[in-house]
Amino acid sequence: MKKLINNPEDVVKEELKGIALAHPDLVKVKFDPDFIVRADAPVKGKVALVSGGGSGHEPMHGGFVGMGMLDAACPGAVFTSPTPDQMLEATKAVDGGAGVLHIVKNYTGDVMNFEMAADLARGEGIEVESVIVDDDVAVEDSTWTAGRRGVGLTVLMEKIVGAAAEEGRSLQACAELARKINAQGRSMGMALTSCTVPHVGKPSFDLPEDQMEIGIGIHGEPGRHRIPLEPADKITEMLVEPVVSDLPFKEGDEVLLFVNSMGGTPLIELYIVYAKAVELLEAKGIKVVRHLIGPYITSLEMAGTSITLLKMDEDLLKLWDAPVKTAGMRWGI
């Protein structure tokens, strides 16, 4: 294992220390239990958004804390759900009296821990709503599995619902908006290489040099199939087709196209994927009206990409374009 780390056990704490030193204008970092909150939290009268999950997906979620996006993020150990005490303290720290929305990616651990935290917070008199993100079309059989995973759409949901909360919308309205986004967004990812969890010290799965895994999750969970490597255009097709046909996205739809790096894939390659994805979508009469390109929901150093499509409307466009000021996403200010 070759990594820029000290003791593998200290990776998350040391990262948080760096975040605290780098962005004191945006966030405050709390330790034991660990969480990141907006520097100006709690914002009185505003619905607060709390998310969280295992570490190793940076900039998600900690990098999305700030004006126009999340109010708090709870980082777990690498690829491990955070614990209810973190979520409870974060929820209390951001509650500005208008309620708190938990944005939860659909993983067994995340769902269980957030469920317990929401119960504890309600017990302390805080109004909490939870929304589950499960946009990964790679999981075909959701009856006999833990269900579809929450992946790329999480980033878009956090941005858009964050803007809605900033605008002063109610907890119910924010939760409904989040559910609408979940209903009209879909993702699929692929990996060229595996990744190594620091405290494990060896790759999460073995992927030979000439093979790729289509439909990968963000923790190296396997996808639909493992096949020989293909050129970027062909890979892009393998991701776009299942995403489009699942919803399905139709002729005349206007979409946001999000091309994400799993961490190890450089921008130069993401733009190649983007160009092909736009071509494929246009051929179907689907219009790309907004885009996001870059490493936003990563899987440590894994090489690979994911594609997310979200069907847009006037309201979503306005909220997407609204100002955001976080370490990981910033515009309109």
Added chain:
Amino acid sequence: MAILRDDVLNWVRDYAQVIEDNHEMLTELDRVIGDADHGANMRRGFKAVMEKLPSVEDKDIGTILKTVGMTLLSKVGGAGGPLYSTLFMKAGMSLGAKMEMDVNDWAKALEAGILGVATLGKAQLNDKTMLDALYPALDALKAAIADGASTGNALKKSAEAAHAGMLATIPLIAHKGRASYLGERSAGHQDPGATSTTLLLESVAKTWMDC
């Protein structure tokens, strides 16, 4: 014979050592069909339990087990955190203020813990989870008690049934947790959760052998 509070403390200490000795094996099982964190998470949790234990050593069995559960909840994370936490907390609630118990009390406590795990995890037998070790262990324990077995023998039978249940997870296709995404590829691998719960019940049988 009775299972005393000190026996319960010794069991928790023994299991913490078992986790310390086996965390790499558990993580390796999880690496193959999950997300390679089960051993590391349990190790972090039981290290914290060992730090916390001295503060409740003079309390009743229920308090001790609930404290173990609360500590695991805040330290383990993942799905294992809430599930193990529930197992210990529900067992602790069932035992309440007892300073000693008999094997019937233990069977009831285990049953309460297992019910908690099943409710929270929404898993069924043969979903390739910790329940595949826990259910057979409970059935064997009850059957041994009904047959008039000694405490030591009943616990041994229970641990053996857990072990058999753990091995029986190997051919199963996972329907819960991260392993479920593998579908048929999860078959042929032993479930990490069923493994750590088997170690837990083996630790019980070993520590309470002469009770």
